[in-house]
Amino acid sequence: MFDLVVKNGKVVASDRVFAASICVQDGKIAAIVAPGTSLEAKRVMDVKGNYVFPGAIDSHAHLNDPGYNWREDYAHGTAAAAVGGYTTVVDMPLQNEPALTDGYIFDKKLAHVAPNAYVDYCFWGGLVDYNFASLKELNAKGCVAFKSFIGPVSPDYVTLSIGQAKEALEILKTCDARAGFHCEDYSIIKWEEQRAQRKKQNNWQDFLDSRPVIAELIATENIIELARTLKAKVHICHVSHPRVAKAIQEAQMNGVDVTGETCGHYLAFTDQDVLKNGSLFKCAPPLREAAAVEELWKYVENGTLSCIGSDHSPCELSEKSEETHGIFGAWGGLSSIQSTMQAVFSEGVVKRGYCPTILARALSEGPAKAFGIYGKKGAIKVGFDADLVIFDTKKEWEITPDSLYYVNKISAFVGLKGVGLPVCTLVRGQVVTENGQLVGQKGFGQFVKKTNK
Template identity: 45%
Template sequence: MFDLLIENGRLVMPDGIVRKSMAVKDGRIAAIFPSQKNVDAKHTVDAKDCFILPGVIDDHTHFDEPGYTEWEDFFHGSRAAAKGGVTTILDMPLNNVPPVTSAVRLQKKAALALGKSYVDFGLWGALIRTNRKDLPDLAEAGAIAYKCFMCDAGSDYTDLNLEEIADRLQVLKQLGGLAGFHCEDFQMLKDSEEQCLREGKKARQDYLNVHSIASEKKAVSDLIDVVRNTGARAHICHVSHPDVAELIAEAKREGLHITAETCPQYLLLRDTDYLKRGAIFKCSPPLRSETARKQLWQYVADGTIDTVASDHSPCTLARKDESGLKGAFGAWGGLSGVQTTLQGFWNLAVHEHEASPLLVAKVLAENPAKIFGLWGRKGALLPGFDADFVLLDAQRDWEIKAKQLEYLNKFSAFVGLTGQGLPVATYLRGQCIYEDGSFPAAPQGKFVLAKGHPVV
């Protein structure tokens, strides 16, 4: 007898969408049957013609614990994730105090999240100037990937220059590890911001001018050269502009081992939102033009951009204040989006662009699983995989409202957006963790480690 049977849904599988029943046993997908077949199960769920998608793997979040728990924590961030159809998050090594630069710090962060997280979680390790010697131990401890900044991220999280990047990529190549990069050119940003502040230019437009497309393109181009010369692989985070995506497309055509991510903000919002409505819309790289927003979609559709992740980077509302000495430059640059990624992207892809739900499953689940070493356990509705899935009502209209957000700080640049297609139930390893406004189970998220390590 099976533990759970899901009937009357449309399963979004890697090779197509089928109307079949899905059975779960011991937390895994046990079998997929024709809908008419009689199957014994302890519990049966009528999916009521919903689409059943693999649980979203959000490969870029900042839950800010330990250290900045007044901004966000695993409890609130993971509830928001579960409500949004996310079943696994891959959390960044910052903003944490201390940042996750060593195996000991990674293990402490994992222990802290256990018992608090509603969803499974993997942890990125840091890739900074002073932790080269820690990389083997981080790999052994199960770091899912390693985050590097090509611009200033703060004194406790140093950027790497191109020579250091080449060296670290060689180290990670030997360890089977993957580095992810924030691509904005250090010197271009530093020089132009300092000049702006000297001249008293600290408005929102000045921030956009400093964080230019040229800066992002230069960093990506430089990184591509390093990958070409080392034969290593790299993952480019939060691609914000089609010109940047075109560089990545060219590198892929060349056969280089590069993958790329964009975020809902670059597909749904635009620079005028930030200019008119303020720092709640400030992020880095920043929002781009309406034309760029529309053109970036094509690079998701054609596979140049592999994943769509939230880059969920919350803070208190006070940290969005622009009245300080640095004006717009002083406000926190990050958006809260882990809860609304699936519904926002579904509406954009399926309703606005008439794309197949297969694309949604590919960029939100299948590709992240394959890139970050989780394939075979997560990322698809296939027998033997974890029974992580979401029921999405394609006919459900929605408007994002602040009171509906599960974040610790209930504000988001996505408030006010409307669309159609809403996750109504989320299952983690066969257990319902969210259903139409309620959380029926206690937090049970597990620490998932990179390929070669067991789930613990």
């Protein structure tokens, strides 16, 4: 007798959609059988023809815990993730106090967040100019990748030079670890900001102009060349433009171990949203023109961009204040972990006609493979964790502040309307959200290390 059978669903795999029943035992997928097969189970869940996606994996989230809990914390952030269909969150090392840069900090962070997580989670390790000696230790403790900035970063973290990145990659190669990079050229951005600030008054076009595509492209190409030369593993975070995606694609075709990630906001919004709404839509790299959005989707479809992360970067409303901080000082980042899956389904599958399999690849399989947890996470296959998202393809929605589980209920996604919604999320066979509402237990989420499968 199985613990659970999910029946009458349409399973969305990375290569096909098929009708099946999913059998769960001890938190794992024990069998996938033809619909109508007679089965005995302690609980049967009839999903009535809805899609069943593998649990989404957020490759890029800033949960701000510990240290900046007034922006977000594990309880609120993982609750929002669960409601949004994310069953595993790969948490960034910055916007933590202190940043996750050595083994002692790792242990303290794990002990602090473990009692509060509703879904499973992984850690990015820090990659800064003062922790090269700690990289192997962090890898051994279970960090799935290491995050660095080539472009400007907030005061709690450090930008690396290309020379420092080279040394770091040499170290990480020895333990088969992947480094992720925020790729925007530091010198271009800082110079363009200085040029803009010579004016008596700045506007949002000045902000967009200060972070041109060429800055993102140059930094990406530099990291790719390091990876090519050193035969190292790299991950390009939050790709905003198809020119950058094309550079990644060409490198992949030439055997470079580079994975690419974009985010829901780069697939749903444009630079016009920044010009119209200001700081609420401020992020880095910035939102791009409408034509770039359309072409970026093609790189998700062909697998070049194998991850769609949220880059959830929450803040208090006061930190977004243009009056207080100015255009260049206002907080740059979007709160998005709860809204990304529904947004990209509506924008990609409903509006643009893409097959839902591309989301199984970019939300689940791709991140799992990039971060070394495939085999445990990332697909609906026998032996994998029973991380499942029941998805109502006909459910209409509008994102409102009251619907958000964040500490600060502000988001650029508020007001967005669409079709297709996660209605039930299961983590290791346990229902964590039902009818779009949190029902799981705080502390149920588990820390996940690399499986190297």
